[in-house]
Amino acid sequence: MPRATINDIARQAGVSPTAVSFAFNSPARLSTTTVERILAVARDMGYMPNPLSRGLVAGHVGVLGLIVPQALREIFANPFFATLQQGIGSVCDEHNLGLLTLSPQNNSLELAIARAPVDGFIIVGLNEQHHEVLPLRKRGIPFVIVDGDAEIAQSVNSADEESAYAAAAHLLEQGHREVLILAFDMPHRHLDNIFYGVGARRTWGYQRAFANYGVEWRDSWFLPTQGSVEGGAQRFAQALDEGYRPTAILTASDLIALGVLRAARQRGIQIPNDLEVIGYDDIPVAELVSPALSTVRQPIMEKGRIAGELLVAALSGDTGAERVVLAAELILRETTR
Amino acid sequence: MPRATINDIARQAGVSPTAVSFAFNSPARLSTTTVERILAVARDMGYMPNPLSRGLVAGHVGVLGLIVPQALREIFANPFFATLQQGIGSVCDEHNLGLLTLSPQNNSLELAIARAPVDGFIIVGLNEQHHEVLPLRKRGIPFVIVDGDAEIAQSVNSADEESAYAAAAHLLEQGHREVLILAFDMPHRHLDNIFYGVGARRTWGYQRAFANYGVEWRDSWFLPTQGSVEGGAQRFAQALDEGYRPTAILTASDLIALGVLRAARQRGIQIPNDLEVIGYDDIPVAELVSPALSTVRQPIMEKGRIAGELLVAALSGDTGAERVVLAAELILRETTR
DNA sequence: GTGAAAGCGCTAACAG
DNA sequence: CTGTTAGCGCTTTCAC
Numbered sequence: 001m002p003r004a005t006i007n008d009i010a011r012q013a014g015v016s017p018t019a020v021s022f023a024f025n026s027p028a029r030l031s032t033t034t035v036e037r038i039l040a041v042a043r044d045m046g047y048m049p050n051p052l053s054r055g056l057v058a059g060h061v062g063v064l065g066l067i068v069p070q071a072l073r074e075i076f077a078n079p080f081f082a083t084l085q086q087g088i089g090s091v092c093d094e095h096n097l098g099l100l101t102l103s104p105q106n107n108s109l110e111l112a113i114a115r116a117p118v119d120g121f122i123i124v125g126l127n128e129q130h131h132e133v134l135p136l137r138k139r140g141i142p143f144v145i146v147d148g149d150a151e152i153a154q155s156v157n158s159a160d161e162e163s164a165y166a167a168a169a170h171l172l173e174q175g176h177r178e179v180l181i182l183a184f185d186m187p188h189r190h191l192d193n194i195f196y197g198v199g200a201r202r203t204w205g206y207q208r209a210f211a212n213y214g215v216e217w218r219d220s221w222f223l224p225t226q227g228s229v230e231g232g233a234q235r236f237a238q239a240l241d242e243g244y245r246p247t248a249i250l251t252a253s254d255l256i257a258l259g260v261l262r263a264a265r266q267r268g269i270q271i272p273n274d275l276e277v278i279g280y281d282d283i284p285v286a287e288l289v290s291p292a293l294s295t296v297r298q299p300i301m302e303k304g305r306i307a308g309e310l311l312v313a314a315l316s317g318d319t320g321a322e323r324v325v326l327a328a329e330l331i332l333r334e335t336t337r
Numbered sequence: 338m339p340r341a342t343i344n345d346i347a348r349q350a351g352v353s354p355t356a357v358s359f360a361f362n363s364p365a366r367l368s369t370t371t372v373e374r375i376l377a378v379a380r381d382m383g384y385m386p387n388p389l390s391r392g393l394v395a396g397h398v399g400v401l402g403l404i405v406p407q408a409l410r411e412i413f414a415n416p417f418f419a420t421l422q423q424g425i426g427s428v429c430d431e432h433n434l435g436l437l438t439l440s441p442q443n444n445s446l447e448l449a450i451a452r453a454p455v456d457g458f459i460i461v462g463l464n465e466q467h468h469e470v471l472p473l474r475k476r477g478i479p480f481v482i483v484d485g486d487a488e489i490a491q492s493v494n495s496a497d498e499e500s501a502y503a504a505a506a507h508l509l510e511q512g513h514r515e516v517l518i519l520a521f522d523m524p525h526r527h528l529d530n531i532f533y534g535v536g537a538r539r540t541w542g543y544q545r546a547f548a549n550y551g552v553e554w555r556d557s558w559f560l561p562t563q564g565s566v567e568g569g570a571q572r573f574a575q576a577l578d579e580g581y582r583p584t585a586i587l588t589a590s591d592l593i594a595l596g597v598l599r600a601a602r603q604r605g606i607q608i609p610n611d612l613e614v615i616g617y618d619d620i621p622v623a624e625l626v627s628p629a630l631s632t633v634r635q636p637i638m639e640k641g642r643i644a645g646e647l648l649v650a651a652l653s654g655d656t657g658a659e660r661v662v663l664a665a666e667l668i669l670r671e672t673t674r
Numbered sequence: 675g676t677g678a679a680a681g682c683g684c685t686a687a688c689a690g
Numbered sequence: 691c692t693g694t695t696a697g698c699g700c701t702t703t704c705a706c
Binding site for chain 1: 682683684685686
Binding site: 003004043045046047048049050051052053054055056061062063065071072073075076077079082083085086088089090092093096098099100101102103105106112113114115116117135137138139140141284285288289290 | 340341380382383384385386387388389390391392393398399400402408409410412413414416419420422423425426427429430433435436437438439440442443449450451452453454472474475476477478621622625626627
């Protein structure tokens with residue numbers, strides 16, 4: 001049976017559809033008895049106003065969209081996103097909003113964006129100029145970029161270049177010269193931003209450190225790695241098999257670093273004695289594992305909270321174009337000496 | 338500036354709105370040149386069909402709703418939900434759906450449900466008869482219950498009674514008689530199901546074990562606890578302050594158990610020598626912490642996947658009423674002797 | 675190959 | 691205090 005509509009209720013209660021609408025939205029405008037009668041009928045017939053129709057008329061639906069160029073399955077497996085979502089979620093909680101998490105549909109983020117019943121977007125890991133993001137700019141929908149470059153839109157980033165520099169500098173300072181870098185791996189379909197954004201900024205930081213310490217930069221020691229524990233473990237094992245003999249490793253995320261730790265253990269490599277490892281993010285498990293992971297801490301939750309707040313502000317017409325950059329700091333634990 | 342509508346595009350391209358619609362949805366019905374012209378204009382003006390209007394007409398929006406009676410902030414901080422969402426997410430990935438996570442709005446889940454632009458719901462931790470869920474049954478919207486009782490709706494649960502029995506029995510078998518239970522704490526507004534659902538089933542399991550081993554059941558040793566590390570730590574510390582001297586503890590979740598571990602360490606209590614602890618869930622960190630947590634493993638991801646699949650099936654008219662119960666098993670690690 | 679018109683379910687002027 | 695009416699933006703028969 002099809003859902004009851006406002007007209008069904010109106011007919012059943014012997015009133016006009018308007019009256020039913022009022023009963024739900026501005027009960028004060030109806031007599032108490034009418035409201036009660038209408039609500040009773042509605043409850044009886046299991047009626048609820050259709051959120052789509054309502055949203056269509058109202059011009060908003062009370063949902064924020066979170067867009068990430070990865071499968072949902074991967075997003076929810078990643079503590080970085082869990083923490084980011086906590087930040088965004090805290091804003092949603094305050095404003096009675098829902099959070100819709102979206103990933104590419106049929107390999108197209110643009111498609112996912114086009115179909116999303118939301119009031120605005122938070123986009124992670126893509127630049128404003130990205131071809132799948134561009135349409136949003138022309139369309140009037142508010143969005144904020146997290147971990148990506150933006151010149152017009154609002155954005156929230158952390159100090160990637162500086163913190164990457166600090167991590168690399170620390171290792172070089174200790175005398176390391178065989179430093180392997182397990183960097184982010186961008187899927188081909190998103191390749192147009194490989195030279196920008198978070199990955200690029202961190203790379204610049206690494207390169208600046210190498211230059212500063214007079215150490216030769218070798219592209220062959222810069223390996224794109226899938227951003228998971230599994231990915232880190234595999235990439236590191238493969239590197240060993242290929243003959244790499246690093247004395248230190250920098251990774252694009254803690255998840256990757258955790259994979260390195262695991263693979264190292266399996267191969268009998270002592271950490272930090274044989275190999276020093278520095279991760280990135282400082283996700284909660286970083287300090288729980290043993291040895292505890294040295295890493296770069298970025299304020300992920302804060303990132304989410306700020307992104308959420310900027311978006312909510314934009315939704316209510318506040319059209320500033322803030323570009324927030326949060327500080328990040330090197331945390332030395334037990335995977336460095 | 339307001340967003341461009343289908344009419345704007347039609348006017349600009351010198352065609353009817355119908356033609357524009359066709360250009361997007363059934364390009365075959367238009368001449369190639371017309372389609373191109375329309376699409377060009379659309380791209381130019383940054384036009385995208387409004388998902389709400391489209392959903393209103395089509396009768397679906399491509400979004401699954403996940404309803405949990407907790408704040409979003411808490412949901413995303415909880416590895417149980419992260420894993421559950423991985424399961425649901427894998428189904429969404431396959432079917433090109435988005436996942437909308439919702440929590441109570443103005444303290445009302447019903448309100449959140451009413452406003453959600455989704456095709457169906459997955460409801461966690463509430464029974465079918467719950468007053469905030471009941472309206473869904475009358476309304477024609479498909480939903481599946483996870484971790485809750487259902488007689489009419491579909492549901493996915495794990496073997497709570499049996500696994501709780503196993504955990505308690507293990508401790509009693511070892512000779513423990515001072516067993517503290519840190520159970521789920523249900524917010525007042527959801528009190529109407531405190532005697533049902535997951536919490537109740539586990540309690541029955543505990544009680545059956547106590548009876549079986551001839552150990553007296555004391556309600557005062559059954560303490561509702563907020564389901565977080567913090568909650569577990571506080572509740573345990575408080576219990577100690579109140580004079581409880583347990584030799585073993587059963588907790589409703591690993592998060593709570595982690596809190597117990599932390600508080601125990603602060604007070605110099607040796608685990609497992611002074612105190613044995615068994616958690617519940619087997620979230621990923623459970624085996625990473627030290628000492629590694631003994632716990633009851635339930636297949637959380639599988640739970641999510643099955644719930645997602647049941648819902649997707651229901652969406653396409655498959656109106657079975659499955660009640661799935663997954664196995665759970667006791668995993669003994671280092672917090673038990 | 676293209677357009678007119680009706681309607682999805684709801685809200686909000688505007689009358690009465 | 692209540693109802694009439696006109697859309698919100700889109701899709702979709704059904705004609706032309």
